[in-house]
Amino acid sequence: MxxxxxxxxxxxYRDLHTASxxxxxxxxEPVGFALQTETLKNYAR
Known part of the structure; x- marks a missing residue:
């Protein structure tokens, strides 16, 4: 999220975005890049 x-x-925060x-x-911006989420599943509980 x-x-x-x-x-x-x-x-x-006004906006919450959920992705699988x-x-x-x-x-x-100011971050401005694409986050690859596949490896994040290793840290989810």
């Missing part, structure tokens, strides 16, 4: 678009006044392992997730 990627949390984006922070709302400082509300103290939360193996999907490529594009992280917005």
């Amino acid at each position: 990627v949390h984006t678009n922070p709302d400082q006044e509300a103290g939360r 392992f193996g999907e490529e997730v594009m992280l917005p």
